[in-house]
Amino acid sequence: MKNIFVVFKREYLTRVKNKTFIIMTFLAPLLMVGFYAATIYIATETGEDNRTKTVYLTDYNPSLMLSHNPPANYVFLPAPSSEDSAIADVKSGAVFGWLKVEDRDTRAIDSATYYTSETPSLVEMEGLKEWIKGKANKHQFAKMGLRESQIDSAQASCDILTKEVSNSGDVQESSSTLKSGIGFALAFMIYIFIFVYGSMVMRSAMEEKTNRIVEVIVSSVKPFHLMMGKILGVAAVGLTQFVAWILLAVGLVMGISAMFLNSGGGMTTQQAVQKGIEARTGMATVGAMGGEGAQVATAGSEGARDLAAEFTEPLSNLPYFEIIGVFLLFFVGGYLLYSSIFAAIGSAVNQESDVQQFMMPVTLPLVFGFVIAQTVALKAPHGAMAKLFSMIPLTSPIVMVVRAPFGVPLSELALSFGLLVLMFVLMVWLSSRIYRIGILSYGKKPTWKDLWKWLR
Amino acid sequence: MSSVIEAIDVCKTFGEQRVSKNISLKVAEGSIYGLLGPNGAGKTTLIRMLSTITQPDSGEIRFRGEALKEIHAHQMGYMPEERGLYKKMTVAEQLLFFAELRGLSTRDAQAAVKHWLKRLDMMDWARKKVEEISKGMAQKVQFVSCVLHNPKLLILDEPFSGFDPVNADLIKDLILELKNGGTSVIFSTHRMDNVESLCDHLAIIHQGEKVLDGSVSEIRRNHFTGMFDVGYHGEVDWLDAKVKPVSVEHHSDGKVMYRFQTDQDFGPTDLLSVAMAKGGLVHYSEHIPSIHEIFVNTVSKGGTPIAL
Numbered sequence: 159m160k161n162i163f164v165v166f167k168r169e170y171l172t173r174v175k176n177k178t179f180i181i182m183t184f185l186a187p188l189l190m191v192g193f194y195a196a197t198i199y200i201a202t203e204t205g206e207d208n209r210t211k212t213v214y215l216t217d218y219n220p221s222l223m224l225s226h227n228p229p230a231n232y233v234f235l236p237a238p239s240s241e242d243s244a245i246a247d248v249k250s251g252a253v254f255g256w257l258k259v260e261d262r263d264t265r266a267i268d269s270a271t272y273y274t275s276e277t278p279s280l281v282e283m284e285g286l287k288e289w290i291k292g293k294a295n296k297h298q299f300a301k302m303g304l305r306e307s308q309i310d311s312a313q314a315s316c317d318i319l320t321k322e323v324s325n326s327g328d329v330q331e332s333s334s335t336l337k338s339g340i341g342f343a344l345a346f347m348i349y350i351f352i353f354v355y356g357s358m359v360m361r362s363a364m365e366e367k368t369n370r371i372v373e374v375i376v377s378s379v380k381p382f383h384l385m386m387g388k389i390l391g392v393a394a395v396g397l398t399q400f401v402a403w404i405l406l407a408v409g410l411v412m413g414i415s416a417m418f419l420n421s422g423g424g425m426t427t428q429q430a431v432q433k434g435i436e437a438r439t440g441m442a443t444v445g446a447m448g449g450e451g452a453q454v455a456t457a458g459s460e461g462a463r464d465l466a467a468e469f470t471e472p473l474s475n476l477p478y479f480e481i482i483g484v485f486l487l488f489f490v491g492g493y494l495l496y497s498s499i500f501a502a503i504g505s506a507v508n509q510e511s512d513v514q515q516f517m518m519p520v521t522l523p524l525v526f527g528f529v530i531a532q533t534v535a536l537k538a539p540h541g542a543m544a545k546l547f548s549m550i551p552l553t554s555p556i557v558m559v560v561r562a563p564f565g566v567p568l569s570e571l572a573l574s575f576g577l578l579v580l581m582f583v584l585m586v587w588l589s590s591r592i593y594r595i596g597i598l599s600y601g602k603k604p605t606w607k608d609l610w611k612w613l614r
Numbered sequence: 615m616s617s618v619i620e621a622i623d624v625c626k627t628f629g630e631q632r633v634s635k636n637i638s639l640k641v642a643e644g645s646i647y648g649l650l651g652p653n654g655a656g657k658t659t660l661i662r663m664l665s666t667i668t669q670p671d672s673g674e675i676r677f678r679g680e681a682l683k684e685i686h687a688h689q690m691g692y693m694p695e696e697r698g699l700y701k702k703m704t705v706a707e708q709l710l711f712f713a714e715l716r717g718l719s720t721r722d723a724q725a726a727v728k729h730w731l732k733r734l735d736m737m738d739w740a741r742k743k744v745e746e747i748s749k750g751m752a753q754k755v756q757f758v759s760c761v762l763h764n765p766k767l768l769i770l771d772e773p774f775s776g777f778d779p780v781n782a783d784l785i786k787d788l789i790l791e792l793k794n795g796g797t798s799v800i801f802s803t804h805r806m807d808n809v810e811s812l813c814d815h816l817a818i819i820h821q822g823e824k825v826l827d828g829s830v831s832e833i834r835r836n837h838f839t840g841m842f843d844v845g846y847h848g849e850v851d852w853l854d855a856k857v858k859p860v861s862v863e864h865h866s867d868g869k870v871m872y873r874f875q876t877d878q879d880f881g882p883t884d885l886l887s888v889a890m891a892k893g894g895l896v897h898y899s900e901h902i903p904s905i906h907e908i909f910v911n912t913v914s915k916g917g918t919p920i921a922l
Binding site (some may be wrong): 164165168176272369370376377378379597 | 629662665666667668684687688690691692694696697698699700701702703707711712714715716717759760
């Protein structure tokens with residue numbers, strides 16, 4: 159057992175003392191923030207089509223008043239009387255397109271045609287559709303004798319407050335959005351951690367094999383101890399990095415807020431946050447273009463002001479103990495399970511290029527689990543599919559963590575974790591059998607058949 | 615004499631291939647034992663079993679009288695034929711790691727590392743990473759890494775392959791020094807000349823079987839061929855001599871070597887006087903049979919292992 163510690167110490171210290179590790183620990187959060195900032199910037203600032211489009215408009219239903227208040231970035235011109243010359247102008251580029259609305263019935267507009275020389279984007283089509291629909295709606299309301307101001311004031315909005323009733327009869331405010339967010343974030347962390355540090359274990363095993371150090375080592379350490387020391391050492395490196403990031407994040411947030419509050423710049427951050435949310439709301443309501451779009455966006459930013467207030471209560475009502483407990487248990491279980499497989503792969507191959515054939519089947523369940531987490535588990539955390547995949551050991555570390563904030567019965571947790579541990583023990587045992595032989599097998603590229611032979 | 619390690623009827627099979635066939639051997643405490651055999655003879659498999667890396671399918675290995683267990687690895691040093699070091703670690707860190715793996719406490723390990731680095735004048739290199747030092751230097755580190763814990767038994771698989779001549783000599787000296795300090799040494803090689811100068815005892819392994827086993831002096835006596843090599847600068851005319859050379863070899867530096875068969879009627883001293891009479895004699899030595907010759911000789915005598 160002492161040797162596990164000696165190996166652990168080496169794996170841990172050589173990595174943590176490495177300059178790349180130190181640099182990446184500080185740089186990675188910045189890169190990550192920069193990456194997201196850039197994506198949001200690109201999506202909001204430059205992602206939209208800002209060209210002003212001159213479009214012919216043929217409107218067989220003048221009561222719709224389509225030519226009034228065209229959508230943002232659109233200029234409507236009356237279409238020439240001849241259909242051929244309209245199409246010719248579109249073709250020559252004299253106008254961007256030709257929008258022809260033939261319906262006279264304003265309840266359902268289903269014969270609108272849009273001629274363009276370039277295929278319009280989904281966003282553009284959706285925008286035009288919403289705009290026409292809005293016009294038709296207004297016309298219908300007007301026919302009923304409602305004025306525009308009355309129509310606006312008649313627009314209802316709706317928010318549902320979720321209150322959970324626990325077994326003991328307590329009623330608590332909760333938030334599905336918040337729970338989904340937390341569950342997904344934790345699942346994402348596990349997913350990334352297993353990938354990054356699992357492959358680190360693999361490369362470490364491979365390095366020892368290709369550098370031919372391993373034979374010296376196994377003459378004094380049991381291969382199993384070497385493998386476990388390696389897996390645990392790399393895990394400790396990952397945890398160190400996580401802790402460093404958390405401290406860094408807390409420090410940054412505290413530092414920044416202190417700086418802004420002191421200089422009276424608190425408004426700036428608040429505005430920045432609002433702007434971000436506005437931008438996202440803008441993206442979500444694809445159809446909100448023109449005057450109506452601006453209104454929706456304003457409403458969104460008003461909602462954002464309540465965002466903090468809305469989440470405060472549910473945040474304090476979250477089952478923290480359960481979430482953290484499930485996260486830690488499944489995090490450790492999942493990592494140990496996968497990294498032992500990665501270690502076996504690393505021991506079997508002779509060079510990096512041989513890795514691919516073995517990686518694929520191993521990463522597949524992991525990726526699958528993540529997809530399930532994104533789709534099924536978030537939409538129906540208590541559904542049959544979510545339950546099933548939170549039981550299967552290869553996907554449970556990710557899927558169960560998504561379900562955890564929504565409250566999972568203890569019996570299910572126990573069963574799932576039991577299965578995970580069982581699978582982990584089995585996998586470590588199998589992996590160590592492959593590892594034991596793999597590290598001393600040089601020469602030809604191993605096949606699945608070889609691995610099977612080593613297992614027996 | 616008590617044995618440091620003893621193998622009794624050891625067998626090992628990989629798939630269909632029987633790599634060790636009922637091998638028995640006994641290494642006396644404080645001796646140097648050579649394992650000879652052509653490549654693929656099963657030396658490495660045997661050595662891996664002796665150094666606890668793999669277990670025999672059947673048979674028994676005893677370390678100082680006890681059945682071999684993994685804990686005994688702490689009293690062994692092992693240098694495999696295929697060897698390497700962690701490139702990103704410094705020399706001192708690396709040696710410390712190996713010493714701790716062999717059961718030394720951190721404090722003892724540090725002392726041992728210091729001792730050996732001083733002994734080989736390598737203190738200046740302690741903080742260098744392995745990827746920054748020369749290959750010869752790395753070879754020394756490699757050797758030191760398996761003797762740091764002052765092992766009772768040192769097992770070396772082809773210790774002289776891959777080492778430059780200067781380091782090979784250094785290692786020979788270190789092996790003898792360790793022997794004088796009470797360490798027993800087993801090493802494998804496919805070259806007879808290393809055995810001559812180092813070994814007390816040797817065994818020949820061929821196709822997984824031990825075909826010959828004995829002390830070096832015994833084996834030499836048993837395999838005395840009576841052949842002698844005589845060398846001159848330039849060719850020599852043997853037409854008028856009492857004996858004729860059995861073979862001639864021209865060296866690139868112009869030296870010509872003649873091999874003679876001596877016997878009871880015409881002994882080594884007779885040959886020497888004949889050779890001297892020719893003038894310009896630059897070389898005279900008994901022809902040491904190569905492992906191949908001894909091996910062929912052994913097998914042709916009966917085909918089965920011959921106890922000496």
